[in-house]
Amino acid sequence: MHDGRGVLYTEDLRKTYRPDTRALDGISLEVEKGRVFGLLGANGAGKTTFLRIVATQLLPSSGTVRVLGFDAVKEPQLVRRRIAVVPQEGRPLLLQTPFEHVVTYLVSRGLTYGDARRQADTTLGALNLAPYRDTLCANLSGGLRQRVLIAMAMSSDAELLLLDEPTIGLDPIARIDVWNLIRKYVADGRTILLTTHYMDEAEQLSDSVAIINKGRLVTMGAPSEIKKGLSATHTVIVRTTESATGFERFGKVLRAGTGVRVLTTQEGASDLASFCTEKGYEVTVRQSSLEDVYISEVGHIEDD
């Protein structure tokens, strides 16, 4: 599966923080060019550690990490020219404008002031930030501030863009705006590695996803392929305050939040819905999603 020619290639990547916290435990994966690759996991699963190693900000304890053909451990300078990062919960400086942020970032990456100004205007226009070009970031909404950081990174035309939870804390409209920016960016053959714990975001945006839990790779592939691997096609969510039992005969039972989630077939879903109606439980039936895979896989790992 791994031929080492992808934009990003890792093999048996491990990271242990002192004294003995294992953040990554043998991650092997490959990201193809021109794709959005989603890295999913709960808080503390190891997503940011992985991204920081790829971004040459953190050294791995062992393993291989190649970015755009270069060894990220031995050739960080060659990697840094070709990547850009939007850090988790980063924010712009409040007394500067979006234009000033982008120009500074571009000049620091080697562009002349004139080229940086032109490129900044192009990027701000493409990202619908032109009306706020000269507005102090102090006067921008949270969503627009986040977009300023994304504009900085995207203006660099980096071959690989690393986005660490880019939509955390944003309202639904602002999230969709960011999703559109991400789609536009990869349309030109560039690649994005995205970490998120929003399942809908990963499913909507990613060509491929990897789910990691406690530093280990749980599953990887296109969202549709991963869902196929479930064998269940439908998910029945039962809301009941009682300690309900008897669902196991309909499919795989997952405890999630205040209710029970049963992964099952179409026929099983129909039978379970009838069973719940008889018992007077509130029930919702829908097609299985990436979130179901996530809960199924991560729950299974935790049970181990």
Add this chain to the structure above:
Amino acid sequence: MKTIEQLRGILALLWFDGILPIRRSPFDVINFILSPLTILFFIYIFAGPSRAAFALGGGLIAVIVGSCITLETEAAFMRIVVKLQDMFVASPLSPVSYVAGLSLAKLFSGLAGIALFSVLLGIYAKISALGAVEIVAAAVMTWASISALGFMISTFARDVRDLWVYSPLLNVALAFLPPVFYPISLLPQNFQFLAYVAPTTYPAQIIQSATGLVSTPLGGLLFDYVGGVAYALILVALAARLAHWRQT
């Protein structure tokens, strides 16, 4: 990245983090002038005009210390709070250029004070052309060592609030306690060596000599230059080592 591109990166950071904030909040510059001016006022009142000249050279050093030591909180703020440092790490800009850009930006916020005390020195002290060069050299030594010290301290912070207490403390320890506003000869002989623990003692002595306030033998002046340059080089080397982008 070529040297010229690194230089452009340094200037971009100076503009972004130094010039733009001062343009938008110009009263910030007063921050670094008030304390040295207060010291100057009291020395003038209690010790008379002849001693006040010491406070002009001291004021110049104190403004540089006050503005450059804020690199401590600024670098930590960029790394921990807004996380813009992460964006610069994943770019061709070198760590040294990043630190140099931020330190020039901080120096810029002290520029009004530097100009004020330089003009006052020019008016009230007899400075030759060589003396002026010596004063500039002393100012550069102070900028380099204090910026490096500030950045080094920032690398150990887990929270910016860890550092709030250090800036005023260091300001007193580096600019007001050592013989910066007064001649070292006023300290008891047995304790004079302690003054040399502070990196600001060396440039202050150079300025006092350059302005004719003290008569320093050649050997003493050489000691001040070697000590000041060595101190600055060691602190810059340590800061450059700690400025390695990558954590282990």
